Amino acid sequence: MTDNSYANQCIRCTVTNCKNHNKDKNYCSLNSITVGTHEANPTQIQCTDCENFELKSDCNC
Ligand code: SF4
8 A cells, every 4th residue: 555644845736636645735745756748849737747646546536
């Protein structure tokens, strides 16, 4: 089971569907993340992705 009790205060995140999200606070529980893009030529915020996102197994989505 993932230990998501750590809140990395350098990585704020509101994606509660991610299994790496801190269970109590709006922070990531990882030591670092990689931000990438799925676009050839990113021009907007929507073009960027957290590449460490993993869907929570108990997510009702
Ligand atoms: S891995 Fe990415 S999406 Fe998931 S909690 Fe951390 S910063 Fe948020």
